[in-house]
Amino acid sequence: MPPELPRQQFVLDTSLFITEEIREPEESLEEAVLRLLDRIATARLELNISCHMPPSIHDELVTMLRERDVSEEVFERLETWVVRKSPDRYGVNIPADIVYQFVDEMSDRVDRGLRVSEEALREVEQLDPDKLGSGEEYMTEADRVLSNLRDKYRQALRQGVLDSREDFDLLVLAKELDAGVVTEDRGIIAWADRFGLRYVRGGQFPTLLEEYLRATGVEG
Template identity: 65%
Template sequence: MSIEAFKQRFVLDTSLFLTDEIRRDDESLEDAVLRLLELIANARLNLGISCYVPPTIHDELTTMLEARDVSEEVYSKLNTWVIRKHPDRYAVSIPANVVYSFVDEMSGRVDRGLRVSEKAVRRAEASADEPLEDHDHKTEVDAVISQLREKYRDAMRTGVLDSREDFDLLILARELEAGVVTEDRGIIDWTEDFGLRYIRGREFPALLEQYLTAVDPDSRRTIE
């Protein structure tokens, strides 16, 4: 089969790099990310497969990697082999039905968020502002507030397009006619509305490995 048949573009989500699903047994996060980046590099060198991230995703990813204290090698390979590109928000069109569905979805979520808040207020009114038995500094009201945050976040954000990063990912993929690589259930749901193909992050390393088996070992190029 011609190598031209494998040429594709993918737009990568932060969740691809951070999910435990890409790790092998006893493999650290850093080792898993380095192995993934090596696959991305080899796929680009040998098959012309290009992987992109919008700058907002790149910033989000590097911030999370910094918090996990990964080595400079990770950033070097990330910046070398994963292309940063701003989505063309002015040129890419979005079907009116997508916008309509989003507005309808958010309207329903606002109603659910209000109901969650109302229940929390009633619980707080009935709660004593005394420390909990198993916590010296947390009162019953504090516990209600904590539960409110969790339930409100679930009502308002789970499964919905709720950040610039998610939006940029989808717009860039639509612009490039690229596949979306993510573990985020909400983004996966939106790929259907945007008419995009997607692959779960956990499946992406195996996909690249399978593609690379088509390369003649004698002519295969590596980054090592």
């Protein structure tokens, strides 16, 4: 390993490991995750690149991987090569402007959610009340309206926004470590940009590590 390589750090999101973007053709999820963890291990040993994960994200990822019946080898390598670290929630300063932006965005999204609900209510009002007697057809239409309402409401309130403590833990830890964020989540990417953080799309991260290794003459 070349001497005194500058240390690079990344904070990894669950979506990195789950996205199909990291898979090669005909490759299973387990094979893709093991290959990714091998790259992370080599980058750590050879290039002083370390990868971190908040405990909340780690627990979420472990749950998802267990639901997909991956082998214990995956969890062993995850424990070995991805450092679990809680963010310093009291020590990391968040600019007031970012808080204002978050409040403004959530206020706007609540308004959007109300409009979606109003549209669904108006649509229900257009349904023929005479069909209530037969029941089946009316309920089918009502179910369709309800399903559309859920999809549109979820999109209005949650898509592209920080909607969980796990998301916020990821950003706070990255800011604390001055690390790059690795995720496929559009909401996290948008807020990483506002936090002034470096970020890499999850699907591009394996290639990034491979290019680092190739450029320094290390076999991946």
